[in-house]
Amino acid sequence: MKYFIDHEKKKVHHSQHAGDQCEFSNTAIENREFTTNITYVERLILQENYAKCSYCREVLISLN
Ligand SMILES: [Zn+2]
Numbered sequence: 001m002k003y004f005i006d007h008e009k010k011k012v013h014h015s016q017h018a019g020d021q022c023e024f025s026n027t028a029i030e031n032r033e034f035t036t037n038i039t040y041v042e043r044l045i046l047q048e049n050y051a052k053c054s055y056c057r058e059v060l061i062s063l064n
Pocket of ligand 1: 014017018056
């Protein structure tokens with residue numbers, strides 16, 4: 001599974017489901033990151049207060 005991280009808004013998206021509704025269009029390119037590293041994603045959520053995108057949440061449910 002591939003994740004799309006918005007470092008500006010501190011949100012984690014599922015790269016295949018992320019779209020206009022996720023409101024990352026204003027985020028600078030350098031603040032966008034793609035990763036498949038689940039450990040890294042979990043650390044951002046648990047330690048850096050990143051949030052799972054509510055629009056992509058259904059496919060991120062495995063992170064709970
Ligand atoms: Zn999203």
